[in-house]
Every structure is written in structure tokens, then in C-alpha cells.
Amino acid sequence: MLAFIARRLLYAIPTLLAVSVVAFIIIQLPPGDYLTTLMADWASQGGAVQEGTVLAMRERYGLDQPIYVQYYKWIVGIVTQGDFGISFETGQPVTDIIWGRLGFSFLLAFLTLCFVWLFAIPIGILSAVRQYSIADYSAAFAAFFFLAVPDFVFALTAMYIWSTFFGQSVGGLFSDQFIDAPWSWARLVDFISHVWLPVVVIGLGSLAALVRIMRANLLDELSKPYVATARAKGLSEFELLIRYPVRIALNPLISTLGWILPAVISGEIIVAVVMSLPTTGPLLLRSLLAQDMYLAGSLILLISVLTIIGTLISDILLAIADPRVRRQ
Template sequence: MALFLLRRLGAMVATLVAISLIAFAVIELPPGDFATAYVAAMQANGVVMTEEEIAGLRAAYGLDGGLLERYAAWIWAILSRGDFGQSFEWRQPVSDLIWGRVGMSMVVELTALVVMWCVALPIGVYSAVRRYTVGDYAATLFGFLGLAVPNFLLALGLMYLSFRLTGSALSGLNDDRFIDAPWDAARIADFLAHLWAPVLVLATAGMAHLIRVLRANLLDELNKPYVVAARARGLPEGRLIWKYPVRVALNPLVSSIGLLLPTLISSSVVVGVVMSLPTAGPLLLRALMSQDTYLAGAFILLMGTLAILGTVISDLLLALVDPRVRHR
């Protein structure tokens, strides 16, 4: 296991270097850069800038060097000082902008993941064990609806119902009076009162997907010889189901956990915009649209890091869940 982890850590470092370089290059692919967009915005407002002013602006933002030169300076600042650079649009250090947003995103997304698994696991098992019953048909209907309805449409529906019933739309994660307030008991209570809506929206589609996949996998396992043999030996049905076929049926879901970690940042982009959430998704979208290179690059680098860590975590969890992986 130690050798396995060392190999994976070595691969992680090489992969992160590749991700950072590709991300930095992709952000630079559209024509122009932040200085070009800024000059165009100034000209639209009737302000004409001279060539000297434009050159000074590019030098001030560090855009006068080549791609590899700017990438090397950015990576060296991250490795040596933990400095992700300066945001062009916000004129603030990138670190000051992202960590609060990332923390809020992780709270929302992790809560949605916990709710999703806690609800989908028992429903998926029940739907497979009680196949073709009313409960199975209800779970199937919920699965189809959850997969068919986009998250942003569900968010709009919830906001409309809330406005019709209570006179206030479900937006943000705190009331206006708590936005800059310290995290005391009153703000935490207000945060929890707002948290349920984005959690419900984000968990619905993933919950429906988990139910469908778990039901299909478990149906494949229930009639296999090892289950028939365990049942013939008199093993209690509940213990038999949860100890053996459910663990095997979870393998595809556990192996996909690595793909879920990057969504702690990226999956709530549209929902965050619709519901005005102070999460990382809307800030990432705005950084990409304005070609705010260092801010967007920091987000993409963080998402790549989470994807790689998630893959390692998936491998370890798979070895814990399935003894066959450990024996191999």
C-alpha cells in the first residue's frame, strides 16, 4: 500500500504540472486578453487611450511577456510563496478572493453529497429488493424526473413557489443584514435556514442517478450463486443484502467519487448564478468571461488537484469496500 501511494503521489505531481500548463494556455486561447477587454470597455465609454497608456497598462498587469514566461512566473510564485497572483478585474490577491468562495462551495456541495447518498442508498436498495412494487415504481418515476429536469429549472421553480407563498425569493445563503456580519449563532441559524434550497436543487439530479445505478447493479447481484448459497444457509435477509450484494453493487459508485470532488467548485455554476449564491462557480464563470487569467487559472488548478485526490481516495475506498481488490 505504501508503494502504491508513493507511485500515485509521483503521478499526481506530474499530472498537476500538465494541468496547470494546459489550463494557463487554454485561458489564453481566445483572441486578446484582459487589457484588450479593458481598453474596449473604456473606448465604449468614450475614453480613448494612447498606445503608451495601453503599453503601460499591459506592463502593469504583467501581460507584456510571453506565455511561457508568465506561466513560469505564476508557478514559481505559487510554489515559493503560495501566491496565486493578482486578479485583474477585482484588483485583489487571488487567494483573498477564492478561499472564502471555495469554503462556501464545499459546505453547500458536501452537504448536498451527504443528503444525496443518505437518501439514494436506502431507496435504491429498496427499489431493487422490492422490484415491481408501488415503491419501486415511485422510485423509478422520481429517477426519471430527477434526470430530466435541469437543476437551474428546479431552482427557478423553487424560487417562484417561495415568492408566491412567502413573498420572498430563495436567493443567497444569508439575509442582507448578515452578509458582512461575524459568524455568530444568529448568522449560522440564518445560513442554515437558506441552505436547504440549494442543497435540494443540487442533490436531486445526483440522487436520481444514484438510485438508478444502484438498483440496476443490485438486481444483477441478487440472483448470483453466492447470494443463493448464503440464503440457503439461513443467513438473515437484511444482513445478507447489506453485507454482500450491496457492497459489490456500490463498486461503480465508489469508483466515481473521484469525479465528484471537482464538482465541489464547478457544478453549482448555473445554480449559483440563478440563486445568487456566494460560491466559487459564479466567480469562476466571471473570471473566464473576462479572461482574468490568474483567478481562472487558480480555480482550474484547484479543480485538477481535487480530481487527482479524488481518484486516489476512490481507489482506497474501493479497496475497503471490495475485498477482491485488496486480494489482487
């Protein structure tokens, strides 16, 4: 088991390096850079910019150097000092900007994963066991509906209904008086009263997908000979279901952690913007629009790290749940 985990960790190192290179190159692909965008904004406001000023700022930000030099300084700073660079737009260290939002992103991701798994597994089991029943057709209709409709549409609809018919504020994760307040019981209650709506909105798409996956996998297992053998030995239907087919059908759901975790952490960017969530999603969008390469590159790198962490966690859980994985 330890050798299995060690191999996965070793594979992660070159993957992270390759992802960081690709992310940094992609950010540099659009024409111009941060200063180009900044000068265009100044010009649109009627401001005159001298060429000497542009050259001085380009040298200050290190944009006059080749891309491989910029990447080398950035990645060495991250590895040796934990320094992700300076945000061009705000002039603050990237770490100070990111860590303020990453905590809420992690918390939102954890709650969303709990919501998705809590409902996807029992609904998928019910849909498979009661195949072609009203419950099965209802679950299928709901799953395809939630998969087809974009998340931001659910966000807009939920915000309209909740504010119009219930008179509740649904933007952000706190009421105005608790945004910058220290943590207390009142702030926790206020957080809980706000966080459930974005958790449901962000989790609906993943919930619908996992319900269909669970149903399909369980139906495949229920038709196998070992189920008939276990039933012939006198096991009750519930015990038989939980001990054998459900346990095996869970494997594909466990493997989805690799893509669900980074998707939730990124905050479902449009949903986070619509609902004014203080997560990393809107921050990533703003940094890409401003071509703030150190901030955008750091966020993309962190999301990639989360993808690898999610995959590692799913591999470990699969190895625990299924001995065949460990033997392979």
C-alpha cells in the same frame, strides 16, 4: 495499503502539472486578453485610450511576454510561495479572492454529498429489491425526470414557489443582516434555513444518477450464486442483503466521488448564479468572461486538484471496502 496510496499520490503530481499547462493554454486561446476586453469596455463608454497607456499596462501585467514565460512565473509562484498571482479585474491577490468563497464551496459540497448518499443508497436498494413494483417505477420516473430537467430550472421553480407561497427569501446563503456578521447561533440558524434549498437543487441530478447506478449494481449482484448459497445457509434476507450484495454494489458509488466532488465545488455555475450563492462557480464564470487569466487559471487548477483528491479518496475507500483492489 500505504504503497497503494503512495502510488496514487505519485501519479497525481504529473497529472496536476499537465492540467495546469492545459488550463493556462485554454484561457489564452480566445482572441485578445484582459486588456483587450478592458479597452473595449472603455471605448464603448466613450473613453479615449492612448497607445502608450495600453503598452504600459501590458508591461505592468506581464502580458507583453511569451505565454510560456507567463506560465512559468505563475506556476513557480504557486509552488514556491503559494502565490496565485494578482487578479487583473480587482487588483487583489487571487488567494484573498478565492479563500473567501472556497470555504462556503467546501461546506456546500459536503452537505450535498451527505444529502445525495443519504437518499440514493436506500432508494436504490428499495428499487432493486422491489423490482417492477410501484416503488421501483416511481423511483425510475423520478430519476429520469430529475436527470432530464436542468438544475437551474429547479432553482428558478423552487425560488418562485418559496418566495410566492411562503414569503421567504431564498437568494444567497444568509439573510441581509447576517451576510457580513460574525458567526453566532443566530447566524448559524439563518444559514441552515437558507442552505437546504441549494443543497437539494444541486444534489437532485447526482441523486437521480446514483439511484439508477445503485439499483443496476444491486440487481446484478442479487442474481449471483453466492446470494443463493448465503440464503441456503439460513441468513435472514436483511442480513444477507447488507453483508454481501449491498457492500459489493456500493463500489461503483464510491468511485463516483472523483467526479461528484469537483462538480459540486464548482457550484453548478448556473445554479450558483441564479441563486446568488457566494461560491467559486460565479467567480469562475466572471473571470473567464473578463479573461482574468490568473484568477480563472487558479480556479480551474483548484477544481482539478479536487478531482484528483476525490479520485484518491474513492480509491482509498474502495481499497478498504474491497480487498481485491488492494491485491491488484
